[in-house]
Amino acid sequence: MLTSDGDVKNKGQEKAKIKEELHLAWVKSEEMTLINVEQMPPDLFTFKYTEEAMSFSEQWRHCVIYTCGQLAGRAGLKNPYENVKLPVQMTKESVIEELKKMYAFVRKSIEGMSMEKLLSECEFAGDVIPVWRLFYAMENHIIHHRGQCVVYLRLNGVVPKGFYGW
Template identity: 50%
Template sequence: MKISRKAALNTLTGAFISMPFLGFSRTKKELQTFKQEFGVAWKRSQDYTLTVFNQMPEEHIDFKYTPESMSFRTQFVHCVTFTAMQLAGRLEIPNPYENKKDWEKLTKAQLSNEIKGFYTWVEKVAGEVSPERLAKEEGFAGGKIQVWQFFYAMENHIIHHRGQAVCYVRLKGITPEGYVGW
């Protein structure tokens, strides 16, 4: 089997990116680097999230592929509210979405603005957390991870729901725009 240079580089890049989840701890300087790295990755996440979100016509924003599934709208609302709840609880900071308005009544444009505001809030939180707090271990999924790793775990959660949203777009006969990577 012949592997192209591009495929090999992609594999190595994926391995490098996943290293933080293998239990590596970081120094104070590396935690400052995390803030810069995360800021870049988070901006790309916002761009792609809004690309996916904006592909669904407003008249289909509440589309569900089965009665028990989340709606297209709810995929995004869940990402915002769940991530904010998790970060606020772990970092002991106010949750700006704790008593939020009726999400189901927001127009597509209003929800898009809420998503942008959420991404701005998370980026601000990540930038303000002290290196000591970022290094602290917290319970997660039956184990423990450092707080800086938790930011990536929340991004992984968003990736999951964004992927589901891509399927909703396809079910409405729309060819999704290409992936926006790092």
């Protein structure tokens, strides 16, 4: 997307679209995540399929802490969870509240970040990537956990809502 060898005009148009694309991706991510979370009955938020696994609520707690921590540390943002200690097990209402805060943080970060910063590079997973790609890596991490949570729903007799669309 941003590495094409097109003319200057096309590169400028591609750069101008990156914030819009990131914003739309994260809006859709929030929608799909909240659909997933809303489907789990409140009394099953501590469900684990094995003792070693994270509970349903821990999956989402992990996503909140990891996403904000990675974006803050690698993109030079202020981590909203730097001095916050979330409980290991959280209620349905608390999970939803924290997820909404996380998604608001991500959207605000995208909107407030300069193009220079979005195009700058950071280290991640043994590689050097542009910061804009870090946002996609964090969304990919959430997709991974959202998929795990679909299994948690099924193990508890909840038929997950079908394909969400894009």
